Amino acid sequence: MAQDTLTGSRIRERRVARRMKQADLARQAGISASYLNLIEHNRRRIGGKLLVDIAEILGVEPSALTEGAGAAMIATLREAAIAVPQAAAELDRVDEFAGRFPGWAQLLADGRTRIAALERMVETLNDRLTHDPHLAASLHEMLSTVTAIRSTATILTEPGEVEPEWQKRFLRNIFEDSGRLAETSRALVTFLEADGETVTETGTPQEEMDNALEAEGHHVPDLEQGGSVAQALDRIGQGLSTAGRSLLRQFLNRYAADAAALPADRLADAVTRLGPDPAALAQALGTDPALVMRRLAALPEDLLPEPVGLVICDPSGVLSYRKPLPEFALPRIGAACPLWPLYRALNRPMVIIAQAIAQAGRPGEGVRAEALAVPRGPIAVNADPQYDAHMLLRALPRDQRPQEVQPVGVTCRICPRKACPVRREPSVVAGID
Amino acid sequence: MAGHVLVIEDEPNIIEAISFILSRDGWRVDTHSNGVDAVDVVRAKAPDVVILDVMLPGRSGYDILRDLRDDPATSAVPVLMLTARGQSRDRELAERAGVSRFMTKPFSNSEVLDAVRALIPT
Numbered sequence: 435m436a437q438d439t440l441t442g443s444r445i446r447e448r449r450v451a452r453r454m455k456q457a458d459l460a461r462q463a464g465i466s467a468s469y470l471n472l473i474e475h476n477r478r479r480i481g482g483k484l485l486v487d488i489a490e491i492l493g494v495e496p497s498a499l500t501e502g503a504g505a506a507m508i509a510t511l512r513e514a515a516i517a518v519p520q521a522a523a524e525l526d527r528v529d530e531f532a533g534r535f536p537g538w539a540q541l542l543a544d545g546r547t548r549i550a551a552l553e554r555m556v557e558t559l560n561d562r563l564t565h566d567p568h569l570a571a572s573l574h575e576m577l578s579t580v581t582a583i584r585s586t587a588t589i590l591t592e593p594g595e596v597e598p599e600w601q602k603r604f605l606r607n608i609f610e611d612s613g614r615l616a617e618t619s620r621a622l623v624t625f626l627e628a629d630g631e632t633v634t635e636t637g638t639p640q641e642e643m644d645n646a647l648e649a650e651g652h653h654v655p656d657l658e659q660g661g662s663v664a665q666a667l668d669r670i671g672q673g674l675s676t677a678g679r680s681l682l683r684q685f686l687n688r689y690a691a692d693a694a695a696l697p698a699d700r701l702a703d704a705v706t707r708l709g710p711d712p713a714a715l716a717q718a719l720g721t722d723p724a725l726v727m728r729r730l731a732a733l734p735e736d737l738l739p740e741p742v743g744l745v746i747c748d749p750s751g752v753l754s755y756r757k758p759l760p761e762f763a764l765p766r767i768g769a770a771c772p773l774w775p776l777y778r779a780l781n782r783p784m785v786i787i788a789q790a791i792a793q794a795g796r797p798g799e800g801v802r803a804e805a806l807a808v809p810r811g812p813i814a815v816n817a818d819p820q821y822d823a824h825m826l827l828r829a830l831p832r833d834q835r836p837q838e839v840q841p842v843g844v845t846c847r848i849c850p851r852k853a854c855p856v857r858r859e860p861s862v863v864a865g866i867d
Numbered sequence: 868m869a870g871h872v873l874v875i876e877d878e879p880n881i882i883e884a885i886s887f888i889l890s891r892d893g894w895r896v897d898t899h900s901n902g903v904d905a906v907d908v909v910r911a912k913a914p915d916v917v918i919l920d921v922m923l924p925g926r927s928g929y930d931i932l933r934d935l936r937d938d939p940a941t942s943a944v945p946v947l948m949l950t951a952r953g954q955s956r957d958r959e960l961a962e963r964a965g966v967s968r969f970m971t972k973p974f975s976n977s978e979v980l981d982a983v984r985a986l987i988p989t
Contacts, residue, residue: 574922577951578878581973585884588976600887607880 440533441485444499446474447534448492462491507543508532509763512848514546550766554638572622579615583608641766642678643685644756646670652757653734657690658698666690685755689732696721696729702737705730710742712804712826713786723786724808727826731757743801743827747776749810749820759827762801763793763844771843772856776825779805783821790830790839794851800839801827869893870987873914875905875931876949877923885918888976889983902926906934909941916986918979921950921957929964936965945986949974 449459460470463484472478480488481500489496508528515523524531532539586604589596596604647670656666663686670686671679696719708714710730716723731744743759751769758764770776775787784807792800804826809819830839843849846858872889876882877900886896899908902923909917917935921928928948935941945967950957952971961969968982 574951577972578881581951582878582880582884584973585888585976585979586880589884589887592976594891603883604887607883611880 440476440530441480441500442472442474442476442478443530444533445480445488445492448494448499449474452492454492459488459491463487506758506760506763507539509765509844509848510543510546511539513550514542516848517546517549551641554641572618576615576618576622579611579618583611583615586611639675639677639681640754642674643681646674646678646682647685647757651734653732654686654689657686657693660694663687663690688728692725692728692732696725698729698733698737701726701729702733705733705738710738710740710826710828712806713788722808723804724806724822724824727804727806727824730826740828745770745774745776745825745827747780747823749780749822751777751780754822759801759829761829762791762827765845768845768847769858770845771849772858773840773842773854774825775803775805776823779807779823779825780821783807783809783819791842792830792839794841794843794849800830802830803827869984870915871895871897871912872916872918872983873909873912874898874918875902875908875923875928876900876918876920877902878920884976885979888980892980894983900924902928902931905931906938906941909935909944910938914944916983917944917946918983919946919948921948921952921961929960932961932964932966947979947982947986 449456456470456474457467460467463470464487465484469478473480485496485499489499492499511528511532512525515521515525515528586607590601590604590608650670654666654670656669657663663683666686667679667683671682674682700719701715704715704718708718712723712726712730715726715730719726727744728746730738730742735741741759742757743762744755744757745753745764746755747770748754753764753770756764764770771793773791775789775791779785779787787805788802789805790800790802805823807821807823810822811820813819841851843851843854846854846861849857849861851857851861869892872894874882874885874889874896876885876898879900882898882900886898889896897912897914899905900923903925905919905923905926919928919931923931928950932946932948935944935946942965946965947968947970948961948966949970949972950961958969967986970978970982
């Protein structure tokens with residue numbers, strides 16, 4: 435992997451923030467001011483003892499100087515720039531921005547995330563107003579009743595003779611219609627108030643579930659101890675919409691079955707010996723590697739030697755589960771990059787596809803991915819199996835050779851790879867070959 | 868006599884009010900409140916103008932209108948469509964089905980009268 439090229443910029447930022455002269459830092463670090471100047475302008479690479487020394491002088495961890503902002507934050511910042519193209523934000527300098535001003539970058543990314551959530555909520559509500567059959571029927575009835583009242587009242591108030599018998603009929607009609615209108619209005623308000631309680635800011639049911647699981651750290655202690663899914667759902671699914679709870683229930687049912695099939699202590703014991711290697715663990719434990727991947731993602735961090743991420747897609751390729759890693763951004767909405775091994779696995783079911791991958795524009799970061807597609811449900815006569823694909827994500831080993839790392843993207847819209855054979859739509863990011 | 872209008876609407880009080888204002892204006896008015904046999908009623912009554920609601924029991928006003936336009940006996944009859952749904956999509960559906968005039972609820976009596984008068988060839 436290419437080494438991150440902005441370490442010098444971060445050193446300069448930290449130095450300036452401490453109101454320290456370049457010459458003073460150079461002197462304390464035992465190098466010349468001109469050499470430090472080259473480092474600070476990213477014209478000389480820095481590492482080893484010198485990096486550690488400079489980090490110590492600046493009072494920060496070395497990783498704070500070498501590691502840029504998380505891939506997820508960069509992706510969110512890119513989305514923010516794309517959402518307001520007239521601002522002409524310098525997309526090619528997004529890494530530098532996030533590296534130099536991490537606080538402002540986080541603020542902007544959080545703002546973008548909130549705006550996106552609110553936009554989705556507006557869209558959801560608008561869609562509901564347009565397509566909800568109950569709402570449409572109620573509004574139709576209200577408008578019809580109002581029309582009848584308006585038309586009848588106009589007849590009674592217009593100049594011109596209306597016979598007493600017609601007058602009585604029209605007055606009775608208005609009385610009846612006003613009663614209907616009151617009843618329909620009351621029912622509509624009840625409906626909207628009840629529904630409003632279930633509308634969350636998170637947007638789609640999938641996002642509701644993702645957020646609920648993220649809050650739990652993807653580990654459900656209740657179900658590890660053989661507790662009931664219903665109780666776990668009540669605890670975790672508070673505030674979720676009906677659709678969100680339904681998705682969460684499906685997930686928890688599978689979680690409970692997985693936990694019973696492969697208890698956490700048994701897996702943790704094997705991980706201690708073999709590491710979080712799904713193929714080796716599956717072989718040693720005599721079980722399904724996809725089950726091992728799901729269970730690894732559900733283990734508490736203190737039982738793992740390194741963090742793991744997991745992505746699962748359904749037979750249509752839509753992401754149905756996501757546990758992200760900082761090194762690997764996952765699209766919040768829309769389709770993911772078709773180059774991910776996750777999708778290759780759908781083409782080669784029951785084969786574990788292992789590959790080192792890195793997302794374009796993220797030098798110094800990457801993951802090893804192990805992907806596997808397994809049939810959904812039991813095998814049936816004359817029925818084509820449907821496959822769910824799993825992709826376990828782990829940080830790249832330190833000895834990974836850069837030429838063995840396959841470049842991939844997050845999603846086409848923010849991917850800079852120009853000559854991509856599977857591009858779905860044009861990118862708004864300056865391209866790279 | 869100004870002409871013959873057939874009102875196809877399932878809301879009885881709207882039927883009553885429209886019938887009254889049209890009758891007072893000199894029109895002969897027939898009414899019908901079911902979508903299922905609405906096309907047959909139009910063929911049988913042969914009105915000069917049809918006032919047609921979109922949401923009817925049994926059949927949508929769009930489907931009824933399409934059938935009227937497909938039948939040479941009724942293809943030329945002017946149709947004023949009434950609906951509580953005023954979205955562009957509904958208007959487009961009505962236009963594609965061959966509507967003569969599209970009006971959203973709540974409308975005023977004078978708007979209905981003006982529309983019906985305008986639909987009769989002089």
